[in-house]
Amino acid sequence: MPKKNKDTVRLEWSSRERARPGEGPDLLYLYKKELVLPLPAASSSRPGPHAPAVPPATGRLIRGDNLCAVEALLREGPGKNAELIYIDPPFLSKADYTHKITIQGHTINRRAYGDRWSREGYLDMLAPRLALMRELLTDTGKLFVHCDWRASGLIRILLDEVFGHGNFINEIVWHYGGRGAKATSGQFARNHDTILVYGRSPKARLNKIYTERLLSEKEARANGIRKDPDGRYFKTAPRGDYTDESIRRLEKEGRIHRTRSGKVRIKYFLEARGDKVVEQRPVGDVWIDIPDAMHSPLKERTDYGTQKPVALLKRIIESATVAGDLVCDLFGGSGTTAVAAASLGRRWISVEAGGAGTQVAKNRLAEIIKNPFTVEGLKDDTDKAAASTPSPIAPEEARLIIGPPLIKKNQDKSYAVELTLKGYEPGKKSSEDLPGKLLKAPLSLIDSWAIDWDYDAVLFRSMWRSSRGAGKDAGEVELKACATLKKKPSRICVRAVDIMGVEKEMEVGV
Ligand SMILES: C[S@@+](CC[C@H](N)C(=O)[O-])C[C@H]1O[C@@H](n2cnc3c(N)ncnc32)[C@H](O)[C@@H]1O
Structure with missing residues (x-):
């Protein structure tokens, strides 16, 4: 934290003393659950020496509370390596948010996260996180905090304190469109968000856009x-x-x-x-040319409650970084920042506490990546944010039915492999939560499934995958998986996740 001087204004709230930086649970560390590989390299029809080399992973999707995740990231190395941190935290809106799933004409609203804080509780949550984020930034690094009228005043004072008043760079007004309070409600329509920008030091500069x-x-x-x-x-x-x-x-x-x-x-x-x-x-500090996510291109919409537009994140990333820099989003939601960063050739880390957001982000990213990314979790994660999101049904209750693999040796000594997903039994809790009509076609409940053709029992590498897609484009997963492999598979592992977030993994006998 910068040195205090007499000119410091401090925000006080009744529970402030509880919110000291660095008081998260100790000894949590990040572990890799999955390595998602780009598809052409994975299901390559050109095995052997001609197969393209797999590029290194340039992204990390982390499921867990961001306080613990940032502490774990800082423990991994010297810290100070993010050129940009963008956060879009809950807005103090006193509402709950969902991910809307459209399936066979039904709409299911899966809970994503709650935003029902008291003002004190909100500041208790945010203050230590902002202080820790500063440690993750390079000397030229920038923090962008996305908020609106409900918390922007409070956050501005906190940021002045954590980053120093002199490191304020911009207050961006993002006017997202015509949505807002009705003209009759005695106020001007509230139709902009505020994005506060601070530098880690006076060396932080934005690129001209x-x-x-x-x-x-x-x-x-x-x-x-x-x-x-x-x-x-x-x-x-x-x-x-x-x-x-x-x-x-x-x-x-x-x-x-x-x-x-x-x-x-x-x-x-x-x-x-x-x-x-x-x-x-x-571009100045009032942005009127980027519509909100509801009016973004159709293929971009995931129906995640508070999704932001990729165009907004691309502008932010281009203004604050160059290719190869590390971009972090610590309230990652549906992964918009990661999608924008990956498409602009930046390295990225996206942290999200909720299962729904992580699932949407993973599917989105898997569609666009050219470089692999890891999906990671926090070991011994006892944090409250993760605990407050609905826990998946015990995986034992769900059952995947996979047909025996068909393996054929080709003339060039490679192997053609085929695997069929034949059935799914969603388990008791899903059966209670989902409309009966959907349970009659349980395979349509599969959100995505992936295959590691050469499982080493340590890290699942998703070499083939199919997902039902998002938003209005959503359909059903492909049921047949094919690949050409250099050597005969000896251990095949399948992972599937259903629309309610229940994960099921099984090895298939060869
Ligand atoms: C406003 S949304 C972010 C939406 C995101 N910008 C997008 O485009 O999808 C805030 C997200 O922060 C997540 N969240 C809330 N508290 C968190 C915490 N302590 N650690 C990590 N994520 C958290 C919520 O689950 C939610 O997905």
Whole structure:
């Protein structure tokens, strides 16, 4: 924490003394439950020396309370290696959130997490976590905290205290669309979120980000864009601090425009794309061009209650990091930050306490990854956040029925393997919770299943997988799995998870 000076303002609340940093349970460590491999390498039809090498894992999806997870991460190494931490914690909204599952015309609302804190309890939860997050940042690292009118004032004061008032960088207003309080309710519609940005030190800087607008020739003219005799579009700006010498150099480069009254202005050329002119504008601290997740592209929607749009996270990541940097989201939810980070070539860590969020995130990430990622848990995890999410039904109660593997030797000495998922018995609790009609087609309850064709009884490597998909696109998993393998499989392991989060693992005799 930065050195206190007389100018420090401190937030007080009745239970504050309980919330000291670093008081999480000791000796929790992270262990790998699964390594998710990109599909082309996994079910390769070109086994042997021609098979593409598996790239190293660049992502970690961690299930558990973030206080314990950050402590465990800090214990793993010297810390200070995240260039960006983005958090989207509960908003103090006094509501519960669900993941909406649409299946065979039915809608099931699986509980995701609760946000029913008192103000004191909320601050008790957040304060020690913010202090610990600071330890995870590089010297140039940045923390983005996503909140809204309910807690932004409280969080701003906490952040001033933890990071130092001088390390405040921005307060971003994200206006997400027309949603908000009705005009009749005696207030302006509340339709923006606030994202507070702090640096670990004064060395923290954001990259300049530009947005593009495509203008017709007429619109370009109306926006002060002209065309020079060579047909190039340009805008002009006053000469500002340019010296006479610089003006002479710019003159030679054809970048000086003289007004009718003889004033010198600097020309900035714009790109033409087809019959349009591309205008680039630097992004400021009010963002009105990114709609909320409900209006994001259909293929992006997971129906996880508080999902944020990938476009929002891409902008944040591009403003704070470069390719190869580490991006962490410690209230990861449906994995939006990880999805955006992976698609921009950043390394990522996403921590989520709830089963529903972790499951959605894993399926989403498995669809897009080019590099493997690990799914990890916390050993001896006794944290309350994880405990407050519904625990899965005892796996013993559920039963997977897998047909015997069909194995054939190919002419090139590789092996063609085929495995069929024949049935599923969901167990007593699912049977009580789910509509009877769904239980008549229990295979449709499988959310995803994966196969390790060469199980080493230590780490499950998901080499083949199928998932029912998300949101309105959701269907059913493929029931037949095929692969071509370099050597005859001796130990095959199957893992399946149903829509309620019940996991079932079994080895298949070869
Ligand atoms: C507002 S949501 C984040 C949504 C996310 N940005 C997305 O796009 O899906 C907050 C998430 O934090 C999780 N959460 C709450 N307390 C937590 C804790 N102590 N540790 C880890 N995750 C937690 C909740 O389960 C929930 O998924």
